[in-house]
Amino acid sequence: MYRVDLNSDLGESFGRYNLGMDDKVIPLISSANVACGYHASDPVVMEKTVALAKKAGVRVGAHPGFPDLMGFGRRNLNVTPGEAKAYVLYQLGALYGFCKARGVQMQHVKPHGALYNMAAKDYELAKAVCEAVKEFDRDLIVLALSGGQLAKAAMDMGLSAAQEVFADRAYEEDGTLVDRRKEGAMITDEDEAIRRVVRMVKEKKVRAITGKDIPIEADSVCVHGDGVKALAFVEKIREAFLKEGIAVCALDGRD
Numbered sequence: 001m002y003r004v005d006l007n008s009d010l011g012e013s014f015g016r017y018n019l020g021m022d023d024k025v026i027p028l029i030s031s032a033n034v035a036c037g038y039h040a041s042d043p044v045v046m047e048k049t050v051a052l053a054k055k056a057g058v059r060v061g062a063h064p065g066f067p068d069l070m071g072f073g074r075r076n077l078n079v080t081p082g083e084a085k086a087y088v089l090y091q092l093g094a095l096y097g098f099c100k101a102r103g104v105q106m107q108h109v110k111p112h113g114a115l116y117n118m119a120a121k122d123y124e125l126a127k128a129v130c131e132a133v134k135e136f137d138r139d140l141i142v143l144a145l146s147g148g149q150l151a152k153a154a155m156d157m158g159l160s161a162a163q164e165v166f167a168d169r170a171y172e173e174d175g176t177l178v179d180r181r182k183e184g185a186m187i188t189d190e191d192e193a194i195r196r197v198v199r200m201v202k203e204k205k206v207r208a209i210t211g212k213d214i215p216i217e218a219d220s221v222c223v224h225g226d227g228v229k230a231l232a233f234v235e236k237i238r239e240a241f242l243k244e245g246i247a248v249c250a251l252d253g254r255d
Contacts, residue, residue: 002246004201005162005220006237007031007143009063009112011049012040021231022049027056028234030250031220033110033143036091039065039073043098050098059250060104061143064091065112073113074180081128084115088132096136107252108162109133110143111150120148120176127153134159141251146217147175162219162251167197167237170209175216178209190233194240197221201246220251 010026011034012019019040026032032053035041041049053060064087065073079087092109099106111119111129119126126149133140134157144150146163154161168187170178178185187193200206200218208214223234241248 033063038067059107061108085128085132108141119150120145123149126150163217165218
């Protein structure tokens with residue numbers, strides 16, 4: 001039996017702006033990455049998202065990003081490792097308040113957007129993110145791009161690292177994600193995306209955008225919860241996993 005975590009980036013609404021279908025997606029996943037107020041979300045949304053996850057028995061993790069609401073945290077910022085560390089610590093503390101109030105234990109940390117992609121390539125930045133995690137709570141799992149520098153930094157520092165793959169994103173030959181601005185960056189055919197992710201879990205391989213097969217480790221699969229077909233996509237992935245003998249379980253190993 002194969003086992004894999006199913007995660008989604010959630011709690012990304014803000015004020016009167018609603019994004020995603022959190023209430024419908026959360027019951028279908030095993031780990032929720034909750035935005036912490038920098039790239040998206042606000043205190044009311046954070047509290048609601050943690051409550052929804054607790055009700056569904058879904059693990060909660062922090063989803064810290066750059067302080068960039070207008071750019072949704074997807075614009076590369078020129079920050080020092082020290083600044084990045086402070087940003088992550090600040091956001092961990094913010095989410096922890098809501099988790100503590102609800103009696104929920106934080107399971108993991110997954111950086112968002114540009115911070116995630118930059119840390120996957122920049123070891124010093126990745127190290128700063130991991131230092132924040134380690135100083136805050138060394139038992140938290142770092143959820144990072146498979147084969148990237150963030151996963152390496154976490155393991156070098158003695159933290160637990162879970163390697164993540166994406167069902168709907170194309171890969172470069174070096175294992176990084178194809179830039180969203182490039183043609184072919186997004187896998188829009190749902191059946192193809194599901195075939196790719198099943199192969200990643202069972203064969204530990206994925207076809208890069210160049211056509212070359214590359215190795216990959218799939219401890220967790222990210223499914224985006226903000227698209228118009230997000231709910232149907234998550235349902236199809238779970239159905240495919242059941243047929244393929246792939247069990248969905250949280251990063252901490254609990255079903």
